[in-house]
Amino acid sequence: MTEITTHSGHRGLDMAEPLIFEQGASGRSGVDWPEVELRNSRIGAAARKRSIGLPGLSEPEAVRHYVRLSQKNYAIDLGLYPLGSCTMKHNPRLNEKVARLPGFADIHPLQPMSTVQGALEMIDTLASWLKGLTGFDSIAMSPAAGAHGELCGLMTIRAALEAMGNARERVLVPDSAHGTNPATAALCGYRIDAVPSNERGRIDKAALLEKLGPDVAAIMLTNPNTCGLFEEDIVEIAEAVHAAGAYFYCDGANFNALVGKVRPGDLGIDAMHLNLHKTFSTPHGGGGPGAGPVVMTAELGRFAPLPHVIKSDDGYTIVEHNAGEGDRATNHLGRMRSFHGQAGVFVRALTYILSHGSDGLRKISEDAVLNANYIAARLKDDLSVPYPGPYMHEVLFDDTFLNGTDVTTLDFAKAMIDEGYHPATIYFPLVVHGALLTEPTESESKQSLDQFIETLKALAADAKSGKAEMFKNAPVLTPVRRLDETRAARQPVLRWRPAALPEAAE
Amino acid sequence: MRYLPHTETERGEMLAAIGVAHIDELFAGVPTGSMPRELFGPSTHKGEAEVERIMSAMAAKNTTAGSVPFFLGGGAYRHHIPAAVDHLIQRSEFLTSYTPYQPEISQGTLQMLFEFQTQVALLTGMDAANASMYDGASACAEAVMMANRVTRRKKAILSGGLHPQYREATVTQSHYTEFEVHAAPQNPLEAEDLAALIDDQTSCVVVQNPDFFGRIKDLKKIAGACHALGALLIVAVAEVVSLGALASPGEMGADIVIGEGQSLGNPLGFGGPYLGLFAARSKFVRQMPGRLCGETVDQDGARGFVLTLSTREQHIRREKATSNICTNSGLCALAFSIHLTLLGEVGLTRLARLNHANAVKLADRVDGIGGAEVINDTFFNEFTLRLPQPAEQVANELTARGVLGGIPVSRLYPGEAALENLLLVTATELTMEDDIEALAGALNRVLA
Numbered sequence: 001m002t003e004i005t006t007h008s009g010h011r012g013l014d015m016a017e018p019l020i021f022e023q024g025a026s027g028r029s030g031v032d033w034p035e036v037e038l039r040n041s042r043i044g045a046a047a048r049k050r051s052i053g054l055p056g057l058s059e060p061e062a063v064r065h066y067v068r069l070s071q072k073n074y075a076i077d078l079g080l081y082p083l084g085s086c087t088m089k090h091n092p093r094l095n096e097k098v099a100r101l102p103g104f105a106d107i108h109p110l111q112p113m114s115t116v117q118g119a120l121e122m123i124d125t126l127a128s129w130l131k132g133l134t135g136f137d138s139i140a141m142s143p144a145a146g147a148h149g150e151l152c153g154l155m156t157i158r159a160a161l162e163a164m165g166n167a168r169e170r171v172l173v174p175d176s177a178h179g180t181n182p183a184t185a186a187l188c189g190y191r192i193d194a195v196p197s198n199e200r201g202r203i204d205k206a207a208l209l210e211k212l213g214p215d216v217a218a219i220m221l222t223n224p225n226t227c228g229l230f231e232e233d234i235v236e237i238a239e240a241v242h243a244a245g246a247y248f249y250c251d252g253a254n255f256n257a258l259v260g261k262v263r264p265g266d267l268g269i270d271a272m273h274l275n276l277h278k279t280f281s282t283p284h285g286g287g288g289p290g291a292g293p294v295v296m297t298a299e300l301g302r303f304a305p306l307p308h309v310i311k312s313d314d315g316y317t318i319v320e321h322n323a324g325e326g327d328r329a330t331n332h333l334g335r336m337r338s339f340h341g342q343a344g345v346f347v348r349a350l351t352y353i354l355s356h357g358s359d360g361l362r363k364i365s366e367d368a369v370l371n372a373n374y375i376a377a378r379l380k381d382d383l384s385v386p387y388p389g390p391y392m393h394e395v396l397f398d399d400t401f402l403n404g405t406d407v408t409t410l411d412f413a414k415a416m417i418d419e420g421y422h423p424a425t426i427y428f429p430l431v432v433h434g435a436l437l438t439e440p441t442e443s444e445s446k447q448s449l450d451q452f453i454e455t456l457k458a459l460a461a462d463a464k465s466g467k468a469e470m471f472k473n474a475p476v477l478t479p480v481r482r483l484d485e486t487r488a489a490r491q492p493v494l495r496w497r498p499a500a501l502p503e504a505a506e
Numbered sequence: 507m508r509y510l511p512h513t514e515t516e517r518g519e520m521l522a523a524i525g526v527a528h529i530d531e532l533f534a535g536v537p538t539g540s541m542p543r544e545l546f547g548p549s550t551h552k553g554e555a556e557v558e559r560i561m562s563a564m565a566a567k568n569t570t571a572g573s574v575p576f577f578l579g580g581g582a583y584r585h586h587i588p589a590a591v592d593h594l595i596q597r598s599e600f601l602t603s604y605t606p607y608q609p610e611i612s613q614g615t616l617q618m619l620f621e622f623q624t625q626v627a628l629l630t631g632m633d634a635a636n637a638s639m640y641d642g643a644s645a646c647a648e649a650v651m652m653a654n655r656v657t658r659r660k661k662a663i664l665s666g667g668l669h670p671q672y673r674e675a676t677v678t679q680s681h682y683t684e685f686e687v688h689a690a691p692q693n694p695l696e697a698e699d700l701a702a703l704i705d706d707q708t709s710c711v712v713v714q715n716p717d718f719f720g721r722i723k724d725l726k727k728i729a730g731a732c733h734a735l736g737a738l739l740i741v742a743v744a745e746v747v748s749l750g751a752l753a754s755p756g757e758m759g760a761d762i763v764i765g766e767g768q769s770l771g772n773p774l775g776f777g778g779p780y781l782g783l784f785a786a787r788s789k790f791v792r793q794m795p796g797r798l799c800g801e802t803v804d805q806d807g808a809r810g811f812v813l814t815l816s817t818r819e820q821h822i823r824r825e826k827a828t829s830n831i832c833t834n835s836g837l838c839a840l841a842f843s844i845h846l847t848l849l850g851e852v853g854l855t856r857l858a859r860l861n862h863a864n865a866v867k868l869a870d871r872v873d874g875i876g877g878a879e880v881i882n883d884t885f886f887n888e889f890t891l892r893l894p895q896p897a898e899q900v901a902n903e904l905t906a907r908g909v910l911g912g913i914p915v916s917r918l919y920p921g922e923a924a925l926e927n928l929l930l931v932t933a934t935e936l937t938m939e940d941d942i943e944a945l946a947g948a949l950n951r952v953l954a
Contacts, residue, residue: 020621020847030848031588033856033935036863040870043862044884045724046715048753053628056850063590066618066844070599073614077598083607090509091602094554100592103565108578109777110913111569112905118567119776125564132545144640144779145833147820155682183820183830188682192825232535261533266540277833281509285595285837286615287605287637287797289779305678321920334678338581338643338671338766339777351561358544360507360551366529367510370520373532377524390524390532417611425607428821445511446520478610480810488802488814492791494634495624 014479017068021496024055030062053498072479073286074422080444080452084394084425084437085178085226087256087278089368092355095281095348104347109339113317119343120316124309126350130274131295133361134255135265138301140294141308142341146253149273149292150184150220152305152336156271156296157218157247158188159303159333168217168246174203176227176429181220181251190217197431201227201387201396208237212244222251224258224392226429226437228372238268247271247300255279256441257369257393260362264295271296276342279364280349291342291349306332307340367442368393371449375440378453382460386432393441397424399434407463409434411471414482415462418475419455507551571774571910575941577868579888579932580718580913581642581669581744582777583769585857586936591771591844595837605797605833609812610804615836616811619799622843629749629846630741630763631756632785637797637813638839639782639831642744642766643675646712648795648829649764649784650676651683653710653738655793655828660685661707665700666692667717669744670918676712685709693924694719694881694890701731708735710762714742715755719915720885720930722752729759738762745769746783747934748886750858762786770849771841781838792818795829857935861887864933864942871946872931876953881928888932890915893953897929900952907948 009016041047057065074081081088099105107116127139140156143149154171161167171185174195182192193211198204203221219241223231231237241248250264250272256279258264264272276282277290284290296304307320318340322332356364369392376385376395384400399409413423413436425437440449463471475481512520517529526532552560571584578584595601599614606612606619619637626635639645650662662680664673664687673689680687690698700711711732716722725741732739741755743765755763767781768774786794792815800814820827849857865887873880877894893900897914904911915928933942 017617019617019624021624024847024850026851029850029853029856030590031853031857033853033860035856036859038859038863038866040866041862042866042869042882042885043751044722046722046753046758046884048749048751050753050757052749052754052851052854054625054846054849054851054854056852057847059588059590059848062844062848063594065847066594066600067597069614069617070594070597071614072612072617073599073603074608074611075599076602081604083604086604088602088604092509094557096596096601098558098561098565101562101565102570102572103562103568105773105775106570106572106584107568107776108571108576108584108774108910109582110578110580110917111571111910112902114902115569115905115910116776118564121567122561122564129546135540144644144835145831147830147832148640148644151830155678158682178832179820179822179824179827180830180832182825183823183827186825186827187679187830189684230536235537258536260541260545262536262538262541267537283601283837284604284833286600286603286612286618286840287836288833289640289835289838290833291779320917333681335671335674336644336678337675337778338641338669338780342778343776344773344779347561351557354552354557354560355509355554356507357549357551358546359549360510363507363510367512367517369532370512370517370524370529373524374520390526390534413608414610417608422611423608442510446516448511475610479613480610480804480808481806483609483804483810483812484802485812485814488800488812489817492798492815493801494620494791494798494814495627496620 015068017065019496020055020057020065024057026055028056028058030057030059079420080440080448081422082424082438082440083422084439085253087439087441089281089441090443091281091283092352095351098351099344099347117315120309120318122350123346124311124316126346129353130293133259134272134295135263136295137298138296138304140304142305142337143273143292143294144337144342145288145290146273146275146292147180147184149294150180150251151187152294153249153271153273154184154188155333156300156303157249160300161217169215171217172208172211172219174221176225176431177220177222178226178251178253185220201229202231205233205237209240212240214245216244216246218247218249220249220251222254224254227387227396228391228394229387230392234267253278254393257365259365260358261365271300276345276349281352282345282348289342289345291345302331303333305334305336364442371440371442371444374449375438375453379456382457394437394439396432397436397438398432401460402463405463406468407471409436411474412459412463414474415459415471418477421452575909575944577912577931577933577945578910580930581766582774583745583934584774584936585747585769585934587771587773588845588848590848591841594844595841600837600840606813609810613810616799618840618843620801620811622839623799625843625846626783626785629754630785631754632763633788634791635785636794637799638835639784639796640835641780641782642742642764643672645764645782645784646672646742647676647679649740649762650710650712652793652795653740653762654685656790657709657736657738659707659709662687662709663700663703663711664689665713666690666698667719667721668712668714668742669718672742692919700728704731704735704737706735708737710738710740712740712742714744716745716748716886719890720882720888722884722886725758740764745886747858747861750854751862751886767842771845772838779835779838781835781842793828796831796834860935864937865889868933868937868942871942872949875946875949878949878953887934888930891929891931893927893929896926900929903952904948909945909948911945911948
């Protein structure tokens with residue numbers, strides 16, 4: 001490829017864009033607020049005397065800055081984003097429109113409850129749908145994300161065990177689990193005991209049964225698991241876990257495969273979080289905000305964190321405090337965050353649910369599973385699958401197909417970028433070598449999937465025909481090329497600083 | 507269904523390519539039998555117009571802050587959001603991307619995060635900030651756990667002026683992660699001597715500035731007391747606009763600063779999603795929770811940004827991670843950053859002054875009405891009014907008169923007799939003279 005150097009630093013539509021600190025002037029502002037005279041300040045001794053050093057941009061500069069930055073991002077709205085376990089589905093714009101209604105966006109969380117009945121109704125309606133879809137009686141709405149939901153679930157389980165007099169010591173986590181699972185259990189004071197996977201990509205049931213004992217507080221299992229496979233022994237596992245006096249926590253990150261098809265509450269699960277930003281289409285926003293409500297049994301619900309919404313003849317109330325000592329009905333563990341949860345995310349998720357209805361929700365999981373299996377069926381001879389199907393909403397490839405090619409999973413992923421695709425989730429789960437966890441979601445048309453499949457077939461053929469150099473160099477068509485991550489970690493530069501000025505006398 | 511592209515013909519072709527006759531064969535092994543066919547009755551999918559009608563009807567049942575004289579704060583503030591902010595955060599490439607795991611196609615998000623981290627570090631007077639947390643309360647709990655790791659101690663002291671929900675979130679976490687919390691009494695009418703509570707087992711002292719009751723403190727003395735005994739000072743900032751008028755926590759000796767960033771760029775939104783801010787001195791960076799974006803170069807030597815120091819994080823360290831956080835508040839951080847970029851230092855300073863000037867006007871106007879008394883010597887845009895009767899009752903009567911007049915402290919501290927008559931009242935740049943007169947008039951009648 002010919003290296004093209006331009007005079008401006010821009011390359012056609014790819015604009016070089018300096019940091020705001022390199023273009024903003026401290027005296028400039030893009031907002032017109034009047035200068036007010038402070039006659040009677042009540043700030044006191046802690047009033048600011050020094051400059052902060054913040055640059056300002058006028059509105060045209062700021063708009064151009066952020067539009068230019070946006071154009072350096074891949075996005076669902078640009079193309080297929082098969083990032084496994086992240087469920088990068090289409091984010092309907094109606095959700096955004098509804099969330100911006102002043103009746104939802106311009107209300108304060110501590111307004112008198114009589115003035116926010118519609119907001120409480122919205123939360124309660126969503127809660128009813130989520131409980132109904134999962135087959136549980138209770139729900140904690142406040143967790144802010146999936147990992148926060150896990151924390152809520154494990155805290156609730158621990159509170160329930162403590163109420164019985166023994167918090168226990170160990171939590172069993174499969175070796176294929178998301179990293180958040182062991183990190184969460186550790187935050188709740190538990191020791192993590194990893195359970196191996198078997199040759200079919202499922203949890204090794206015999207090993208699990210052997211590890212169960214009177215000191216086990218809970219098992220955390222993802223179903224479908226991170227290999228994209230349904231844990232078929234789940235009902236038996238639940239029975240064994242309960243017989244040992246432990247609780248069954250399910251990581252609901254992959255609920256998109258099951259929504260409308262099966263209710264986890266029917267399978268013996270005690271608690272599960274739902275990532276509203278995955279299954280229920282709220283935008284991922286470059287890394288949040290999400291929401292992670294936790295559905296649970298009525299038994300656990302008594303211990304769930306505050307607050308929660310209740311409905312009575314007089315309308316809706318949000319319960320923010322326990323009634324008092326010794327009241328077993330209100331034995332809720334404390335608050336995990338401020339206010340009532342990710343209300344703006346709830347509005348979007350409820351809008352999505354109402355758009356689909358229960359018939360449409362079932363179609364979501366069916367099409368998601370159909371798309372993943374279609375990719376698997378058409379690529380299994382070109383790439384390599386460590387486990388046989390059928391798959392759920394995602395398919396796991398390993399790097400066996402790259403054996404002897406000098407191309408790694410990372411190289412293959414980077415070549416996908418030059419082809420206009422976001423790579424799959426790579427090197428996760430850890431239970432197979434060089435994983436490429438591929439989740440197309442139900443949003444992709446057959447035409448889109450066919451083009452993706454043909455591209456991956458061609459790339460696999462390139463890899464096998466000795467074109468390793470192309471993969472090693474990829475990506476070349478991006479605003480920047482492969483970045484030096486070692487340098488970033490060894491000499492961390494986490495903020496902009498002005499260029500060193502000549503030493504000046506203080 | 508408008509979000510699902512396949513026709514039935516295509517579904518059939520795809521099933522054939524897979525080699526199955528029916529979709530249910532792909533769910534073999536999944537016990538689908540117990541799922542009712544018609545959950546919630548024969549509900550079917552709905553068109554945009556119908557869904558919008560249902561949701562709009564719910565929204566219409568709420569009294570919006572913008573429709574009445576409005577004086578609520580308490581950790582959530584109503585500020586003007588420049589039109590460009592909401593337009594820009596809805597750019598597809600920001601809205602519909604995920605955590606920047608592939609930096610070559612995520613430089614937009616990464617550069618924005620680098621700018622955000624720098625803005626937060628400058629505002630708080632810290633060396634470094636992370637890419638955001640869920641909200642102020644959860645950031646507070648994480649900051650205490652970080653201080654415990656840094657000092658290898660397990661006892662935190664919380665000021666009585668800390669937001670009660672930040673305090674509750676920290677107390678909740680302490681029970682599970684097994685550390686001690688000493689929460690000082692919350693009565694703003696009594697003096698607080700935090701320094702006397704610090705001992706050689708104390709990992710940190712957490713103070714809020716301005717505090718929950720609106721008071722502003724010079725923190726240099728408490729910082730000195732912490733450092734003398736090897737403890738860290740954690741400063742919480744629930745109203746980030748105040749940093750346009752106040753000395754930064756770093757300047758006053760803070761080691762870790764956490765905050766709620768909602769005030770810039772993010773609507774009230776009934777309490778979420780909000781934006782947890784988290785900043786610290788550079789020597790503690792490797793103990794920080796959350797994502798960090800760092801500068802580096804690409805293979806051609808061009809500047810670029812990546813997520814870095816990930817060996818702290820759950821996806822690498824699993825149970826040994828500094829936190830379990832994964833998704834944070836990326837889009838809220840973007841809104842914050844755009845708003846602050848538009849303001850610049852000049853705009854932020856003017857905005858802060860305007861807030862303070864309006865609050866001074868409000869305080870001067872309501873002080874003394876019907877026996878109401880402003881208890882603050884100092885405040886920024888929020889202060890506490892001591893009423894001659896329970897504040898909840900007064901707030902409800904004000905509501906009946908069409909004024910959202912403040913937050914009864916008893917909503918957050920129920921059953922505390924000493925706090926029962928306290929009302930938190932806030933003015934921002936959106937508070938107009940008419941609003942102030944409406945509150946004064948209504949208070950006059952309610953307290954008559």
